[in-house]
Amino acid sequence: MIETSLVFEKIKKLLDESNIDYQLFEHEPVFTSEQAAKVRNTKMCQGTKAIIFSADSKPLLIVVPGDKRVNTKTFKKLYNIKDLRILSPEQVKEITGLEVGAIPPFGSVMNLTTHVDNSVFKNEEIAFNAGAHTKSILMKSKDFFELAKPIINSFSL
DSSP states (O other), X not given: OOOHHHHHHHHHHHHHHXXXXXXXXXXXXXXXXXHHHHHHTXXXXXXXXXXXXXXXXXXXXXXXXXXXXXXXXXXXXXXXXXXXXXXXXXXXXXXXXXXXXXXXXXXXXXXXOEEXXXXXXXXXXXXXEEXXXXXXXXXXXXXXXXXXXXXEEOOBO
């Protein structure tokens, strides 16, 4: 299990050491994409939903815009996966040390492969919870792509 503050610090260090421009928000706790967009003053489509799934018993991170959801049928077909399930809040906490809704789109800081829907990159900037319900980061999507090195495909609804 990884500690919440450790995940935040790893992301902040990665951004700082890479000389990435970003904006850090400290705000009231948010638990939905709508709440997060409102408190950050961003569009819902700019927010990223980072969800931990079990793909044939292996955990991985799937990221879609805040106004979309994962098309599991398409995802399974794309990657030849037989069993794809969202992990329970308890399983997510056990693997990452984080609560559902606080997961950042940087799977690498949690030792998870990151799959990102290509529609995330339709926005010049993306926003996400950075390991806590009270901390968010806004950054350029191209910088996220360069740092996170995700696997990109089309699998959202």
